[in-house]
Amino acid sequence: MIDKPIVDQLDQVFILLERWIVSFLPAGWQAVASVVLNVVAIIAVFPALFAIAVLLERKGLGRMQNRLGPNRVGPFGLFQPIADGLKSLTKEDIVPISADPVVHFLAPVFLVVVVFMGYAVLPMGRNMTLVKMDAGLLFYFAMGASTELSVFMAGWSSRNKYSLLGAMRAVAQMISYEVPLLMSSVAVVMITGSLSLEKIVAAQNQYSYGLPHWYIFTPWGFAGFALFAVAATAETNRSPFDLPEGESELVAGYFTEYSGFKFAEFFLGEYVGMLSISGLGATLFLGGWSAPLAILGWVPSWIWFFGKVMLSICVFIWLRGTLPRLRQDQLMNFAWKFVLPLTLLNLMVAAMWRFLGEGWERWVICSAVLLIAYVAMGRIGMRHGHIGTRKYRYAE
């Protein structure tokens, strides 16, 4: 076993570093400087992860589609993100002549600001939360809901029919899937008894027989995580729910009329949003920064958090390489007729889990209820589902 003080120091290395830097400043400045340092760290780390995620996506998708992906800049194409960044910085910024200039300018700025705000409450390691809020989860969702406005602003201000169609699709989709996203998280809040993300992680950071008490290892938690993952994929406009920016139909959806650095801001906002919602999913269901086995407790907590986030990104990429895009009516039917009823049932199941006591009965009953509901709803949905050509109500 490794020496205990060294393990603790590695675990808290960023906190110690921050204190060391702050200690050079006069006492009156230290509180402000510490906040500024934390914010700078977040603004520096996540765009770096964004660059890694983009490279991973391009290489990974390339392999899945039986091609090489970027391989010209640097060894194995590793410096491709730097080249992309420089390219977007040096490109001309074109604003359409009929566009609304103020709103057109504000939309990408607003998106990036709001997306970064969400990180304020995510616990990224032991003692590594920027703001310890009592209502942290609510804050996160309040910020997440505000991104819809940016999408609308971008689509409307461009004065382009593809932009507007993309924005309408995006807003409709984000509103629809926000409900299951919130509802599946409410189950976690019910069991923990707190909206504070710190407390949610602390409740999962316990071990029995060397195995963790993560919520995903309970029937309601597993169902909740699956529903959360579906809703999160739709919320971040990722394939198979990428209708708002379906290239084959809408060019690039709501950011068709953006070029240069503004386009890069949308790209950044989308990927940083993906990283952020992965972090939230890991915090709610996968134990946040806690280790997957009790004997692995010596590995620094932040490694686990960022590891879980990057693992979710890999799953996002895998899904994009595997699944075809849904149709708009399928997307809406899936949200309102399958995902939402299951999340509501999951709330009931979580309440049952809470009040059925500690025995083995609750495992059997809760699993059975969820499994039966899943199979029955799937069967009924498929029986009435019209697989085949779509019937148009207005277009014929």
Place this chain on the structure above:
Amino acid sequence: MSIVFYIVAALAVGGALAAVLLKNTVHCALALTIAFAGIALLFLQLDAQFAGFAQILVYIGAVAILVVFAILLTRGSETPKDGVYGRKWPLGLVIAAAVFSDLAWAVLQSARVLPHEAISAPTVTVLQIGNALIGRYVLPLEIIALLLTAALIGAVIVAMHEKEAGK
């Protein structure tokens, strides 16, 4: 009254004024969002975290989006040529002034009823709000739930009617 209060208040009032005075309907809706955000910041400045975040989540995340959606679906974003003001706007001004003075009077009276020293900012957690909603205020909560359910069913019926008429 700190300087933060004045900045936030200016934001809220400015947003509300812009929502009334701007010509383009979508600009008005976006200005209204600024006013909503200002009110949320006022709640946060009073340490009312739950109310502040709920304000952002519901008003910016849902109400503002529904407003812009309604504007887009009804093709109302083009500015009408003869201005956006009706002929009866002085009447609206009188009603608004009456409501404002009534509220202001109530607020000023409360300062006299409650002595200034006795007021200390209470620290209310989300847990306490939840307990109060399910315990003491459960009847209003249920009434609101009933109302919203009725509105939901009504909306579904309106949408279904249109579909049957189309066939």
